[in-house]
Amino acid sequence: MNKAALITGLTGQDGSYLAELLISKGYQVFGLVRRTSTSSLERIKHLSGKVKIISGDLLDQSSLMDVIAEAQPDEIYNLASQSYVPLSWTQPALTAEYTALGVSRLLESIRRCKSDARLYQASSSEVFGQPDSSPQTELTAFRPRNPYGVAKAYAHWMTVNYRQHYNLYACCGITYTHESPRRGTEFVFRKITNTAAQIKLGLATELKLGNLDAKRDWCYAEDAVYAMWLMLQQNNPDDYVIASGETHSVKELVKCAFEYLGLDWQNHVSVDPEFYRPNENIQLVGCVDKINTQLDWKPQYSFEELVKLMVDYDLKRLKDSGTLPIPC
Known part of the structure; x- marks a missing residue:
């Protein structure tokens, strides 16, 4: 039986590339989209009929539980957040609701409804802020210096804590800036x-x-989403820096x-x-030794x-x- 995957943030850059990758690998793909979202579906219009859109919201835990119960995903990729750093200074509370507390709601929904699902949580190099060493590794101390980085640090450590306390298969990918035409x-x-x-x-x-x-x-978004997928194919969950290394x-x-x-x-x-x-x-520059050695991943x-x-x-x-x- 083919695997099922749920992607939050489907309409974003990473979500659209990830959906393409998973479809190419035979997954049944579900995408969580806010019913009131003004986000354009432009990035996924070519996937019409290949992805099932489900209405839900990271601000509403009951909707997340309903989505997980309906999709019954083997893998969940949480790519949704308020991800524009300058906006996080003008809308810090909203950034915290989606980027931080939204992850708590998602983790709790997984624990209650589909505890055997594997979760990829999109972390960010912004958690490092002004690091005391370079390049940064998975063990570098977090020192976020903007509201977005603070929210991502909370989400990262909640994911780690749920993995350790509830034995969830949950991974954080500490992604550095990645680009694409989307x-x-x-x-x-x-x-x-x-x-x-x-x-x-x-x-x-x-x-x-x-x-x-x-x-x-900087690296290419298609390279980054392939790393995300690789992380959920391992025997044991772990956290990895996803970067170019330069x-x-x-x-x-x-x-x-x-x-x-x-x-x-x-x-x-x-x-x-x-x-x-x-x-x-x-x-901010990522050390890619761990992901290169353990997952045989490097930017193409x-x-x-x-x-x-x-x-x-x-x-x-x-x-x-x-x-x-x-x-x-």
Whole structure:
């Protein structure tokens, strides 16, 4: 009999890629979607008829129990959260409700309704905040420095505690920044590739950014979701860092994207303090030794390949949209 999987956050970047992966492996896939959600189904429209959508909400434990009872999943992937760091400063309570307490409700629902289900909980490198060592490992102390990171730290430790206290198969994947063409343009990687493509096509002239020296550990979302799946296929549950293992600055990203398009980035990029993050984290880089050794996982896309993939996508999307300026 084929396995069944439940994905929360189905309509997001990771949820859509994960659904594709699980379908390719023969899973029956269920997706939890809030009935009142304004989230676009654009990322999963190509999966119509292949995924069963079930209404539920991380704010409502009874709905979570109903969803689990209906789907009877072998595996549960909790990817839903308020995940935009700047928004967590303006909506800290809402971030805590979904990203922290929502996980408590889900864990308790699993314990009561399907205790043999395997859970993947999406943790985040933001739990490390300003770490005292680099690269960070699964044992690095948590020092979150924004409301999103605080909420993710709570969710992470609740998952670990339920694993230890109730013997649930529950894993946390500490994911670093991962990108794809399905990433929103409010995130810096996609903002850069999208605006660079606009400039190349004459649709824009300037790109405003914050701290060009800020560094990130970036990898491809398809690589990340494969790691999530691998974690639930092991004999015993454990937590893993999911990252590329290397950092690149925003300036490197800008230079790579603009040079690929044959543009001089210095003619188009300006720094605007409005886009600086409070408590900017500039030294987050994951150690991938454990996941590489134990799960034989490593990213398939290099940083440069990912930049080119994203630029190519945005160029094609803009050309296909029919919004190009009419030549004089």
